Amino acid sequence: MTEYAVVDPATGETVASYPTATDEQVEAAITAATAAHRGWSRSSSATERGELVRRVAQLHRERKAELAALIVREMGKTITAAEGEVDFAADIYEYYADNAERITADQPIDLVEGSQGTAVIRRASLGPLLGVMPWNFPYYQVARFAGPNLVVGNTIILKHAPQCPESAAAIEQVFLDAGFPEGAYVNVYASNDQAAAIIGDPRVQGVSLTGSERAGTAVAEVAGKHLKKVALELGGSDPFLLLSTDDLDGAVSAAVEARMDNSGQSCNAAKRFVVHADLYQDFLAGVVEKMTAIRPADPTQADTELGPLSSLRAAEVLEQQVQRAVAAGATLVAGGKREGAFFEPTVLTDVTADNPAYGEEFFGPVAVVYSVPDEDAAVELANDTGFGLGSYVFTTDPEQGERVANRIEAGMVYVNLVLADSPELPFGGIKRSGTSREMGLLAAEEFVNKKLVRIA
Numbered sequence: 001m002t003e004y005a006v007v008d009p010a011t012g013e014t015v016a017s018y019p020t021a022t023d024e025q026v027e028a029a030i031t032a033a034t035a036a037h038r039g040w041s042r043s044s045s046a047t048e049r050g051e052l053v054r055r056v057a058q059l060h061r062e063r064k065a066e067l068a069a070l071i072v073r074e075m076g077k078t079i080t081a082a083e084g085e086v087d088f089a090a091d092i093y094e095y096y097a098d099n100a101e102r103i104t105a106d107q108p109i110d111l112v113e114g115s116q117g118t119a120v121i122r123r124a125s126l127g128p129l130l131g132v133m134p135w136n137f138p139y140y141q142v143a144r145f146a147g148p149n150l151v152v153g154n155t156i157i158l159k160h161a162p163q164c165p166e167s168a169a170a171i172e173q174v175f176l177d178a179g180f181p182e183g184a185y186v187n188v189y190a191s192n193d194q195a196a197a198i199i200g201d202p203r204v205q206g207v208s209l210t211g212s213e214r215a216g217t218a219v220a221e222v223a224g225k226h227l228k229k230v231a232l233e234l235g236g237s238d239p240f241l242l243l244s245t246d247d248l249d250g251a252v253s254a255a256v257e258a259r260m261d262n263s264g265q266s267c268n269a270a271k272r273f274v275v276h277a278d279l280y281q282d283f284l285a286g287v288v289e290k291m292t293a294i295r296p297a298d299p300t301q302a303d304t305e306l307g308p309l310s311s312l313r314a315a316e317v318l319e320q321q322v323q324r325a326v327a328a329g330a331t332l333v334a335g336g337k338r339e340g341a342f343f344e345p346t347v348l349t350d351v352t353a354d355n356p357a358y359g360e361e362f363f364g365p366v367a368v369v370y371s372v373p374d375e376d377a378a379v380e381l382a383n384d385t386g387f388g389l390g391s392y393v394f395t396t397d398p399e400q401g402e403r404v405a406n407r408i409e410a411g412m413v414y415v416n417l418v419l420a421d422s423p424e425l426p427f428g429g430i431k432r433s434g435t436s437r438e439m440g441l442l443a444a445e446e447f448v449n450k451k452l453v454r455i456a
Helices: 023-043 046-062 064-075 079-098 100-104 140-152 165-178 192-200 213-225 248-264 277-292 312-327 375-383 398-407 441-445
Strands: 003-007 014-019 118-125 128-132 155-159 185-187 206-210 229-233 238-242 270-276 331-334 346-349 366-372 392-394 448-455
Touching (some): 014 165, 023 155, 023 185, 046 064, 046 079, 046 140, 064 079, 064 165, 079 100, 079 140, 100 140, 100 441, 118 140, 128 192, 140 206, 155 165, 155 192, 165 185, 206 213, 213 229, 238 248, 248 366, 248 392, 270 277, 277 346, 277 366, 312 331, 312 346, 312 366, 366 375, 375 398, 392 398, 441 448
Parallel strands (some): 128 155, 155 185, 206 229, 238 270, 238 392, 270 366, 346 366
Antiparallel strands (some): 003 014, 118 448, 331 346
């Protein structure tokens, strides 16, 4: 049987393993989620559900040290980043608790002149939902899916990444300890085939996946076959455009922070750095200096900035990508070396459109830097990708910032700042980066029946 296993990427040690759920356990999960929706969900108010979600936030904060330690061991996140992620997950739950009534409130419709009576849009839950979550942010990803949907009244069946079984179980325990009834949030160690069966089950009303394009394609195919609502949050190769600056060191620091977040394993990290030719050489020198000063180290230590990648396999794949890029003509300016699952910060230049690296996502501490002559060339290069998740624009010209933001083909544009995600801000992309929005008020619109109630 396929196992969910904890393999510490820093040491390569298999710490613990867990068997995949039996078909009977999968059926029990669907049955429990269905019963909770028909009972608890329909008999509770949005305010009551919001207060349970608030307790989930409190328990995340109370158990921060324990929760953080689990993901350091499961996927190599540095302890400082892990603790920050737990806090951010708590912030997200609190946001939805605070906005429970607003999310579920009736929306009156102004009738055309001459019409009598009233009309409203009344939001109602759909039912059990399947969440398929990734390893790179084990708590944050779950929070932005589960938080709004539980407030709405949907129930959750959660299939986490196979390398995160212990954090997955800990999350389920948090929900139970917060007072949610059995079935409102159910963790299941499902195989991919079992996940497909869950999606196809008529009792399950939708599926949300955060992960790779391959996984998204597979899930969307099954969901489409069964006419189920699907929300996808996929990869990204976000551009960082530096068009002008009066603080080059600050821009360089922002670029490095945006590339190195989560050891470079973030879908909306800045990955392609598109720099005006007048600034290119100084920017490149600064990025190389700051990135190479960051050394891979023990993720359990508070001062470590860069831990291992999530697994040995992930590091090997990244190494192959870099080697393939260089073989196709890219210049390796710095880095490129791997030791086990640790990968040193790496900078590439001279990546042309015929290089495989031009259209790939580097899921690790690898920056690709380009020189462009002007704004039009910067926008053209930024948009010349199949991805469309986030983007970053640095300029001293406010009008240019607005103009370029309008021209960028992406779900998110940040002007003159990075790492500014916040619970109230919607997250999501276009093109091969996904089909939905999470966080903010828009997240609560993904899996809800917007029911028209028209009264004469």
